[in-house]
Amino acid sequence: MSKLLVKERDVVVPGEDIVEGMDYLPSKGTYREGDKIVASQLGLVRIDGKVIKVIPLSGKYAPKRGDxxxxxxxxxxxxxxxxxxxxxxxxxxxxxxxxxxxxxxxxxxxxxxxxxxxxxxxxxxxxxxxxxxxxxxxxxxxxxEGGCFIEVNTSKVPRIIGKQGSMISMIKQATDCRVIVGQNGIVWISGTPEMEAIAIDVIKKIAKEAHIPGLTDTIQTYLDKKVPKKKIVEPKAEEQEKKPEVKDTEEKKETPSKEEKK
Missing domain, CATH: 2.40.50.140 (Nucleic acid-binding proteins)
Structure with a gap:
């Protein structure tokens, strides 16, 4: 049987043992060493069922009213x-x-x-x-419900959203995906599997290149290459030929024949 060596919200330091035994699973901020789960960073212990994580004391999302x-x-x-x-x-x-x-x-x-x-x-x-x-x-x-989740650094969230939502709107329109960007760095994406993959790729690219000038144009070009252009459905040749025939028929009805004139 596993033994918890700390309590929920205890502060741990890198290398500190958190659990002895194999009943728990390591998650963010922890790793397994033999039959123990060990902290890999300074932070607060979070116990989520059988999953152990350590939330860093710095560099994490700071909740604000209105977010x-x-x-x-x-x-x-x-x-x-x-x-x-x-x-x-x-x-x-x-x-x-x-x-x-x-x-x-x-x-x-x-x-x-x-x-x-x-x-x-x-x-x-x-x-x-x-x-x-x-x-x-x-x-x-x-x-x-459905869709998928990715995590980004909270400092990159404003760049992903863009001025007045311009960047995220561009991604939504190009991929037809529903996207919600949380201020805590968690992003939800829902669409077809192909478009979800493209949206994830683009969001990660924005987070990685957030410091580069002209990023909006770069992302637009990237999306143009990644997303197949929507096909414009043109009317069939047969339908195009039928239109003048109908018009001719109407004209024939309106124009009296030579016999009628007599």
Missing amino acids: TVIGKVIDVLMSGWRIDIDSAYSAMLGLKEATSSFIARGADLTKYYDIGEYIAVNITNVTSQKLIDVSMRGPGLRKL
Whole structure:
């Protein structure tokens, strides 16, 4: 049987043992060494079921009121849902902020959002004690079903979105994908498998080359090469020939014959 050597939200340093045994899986900020899971960076321990991760104390997303983020449901409580927003602290989605529908007391909350599901939420409050409240009342805030997720550095998010959403709009139009970019660096993409792959490739390219001038033009050219141009369906030759025939027939009806003139 595995043994947890630390508690949730304990601060660990690189090389510190977190778990003994094989019942847990290492994730971000950790690695396996023999039958132990060890921290690879300074940060806070996060225990998500049987998955162990370490959230860095620096260089991570700092929640701000008004931000739209993508989070994962990690717990269902009597009063709502606890959400992992990939920050040092989890967020709370209360019943009143979860849906416009009335939720009866004692209702099965997993019918709305279950553990492991992803949702797009808006941060409504951050207290000095780092208690974070989120809401799903607003445009584009919903459960994210299907599609795929990628993570980018939070410092690259403004470049991916672009001025007034210009960059992300360009990606959406070119790939016909639905895309939500969370301020916490998590991006959701939903479309055909081929277009999802192109959108992911483009977003990673933007994150990698965010410092390069003229990036918008570079990405537009890149998309033009990657995305096949939509075919313009032209009318068939037979249909084109039928049109003048109809016109001629009408003209013949209107023009009296020589016999009629007599």
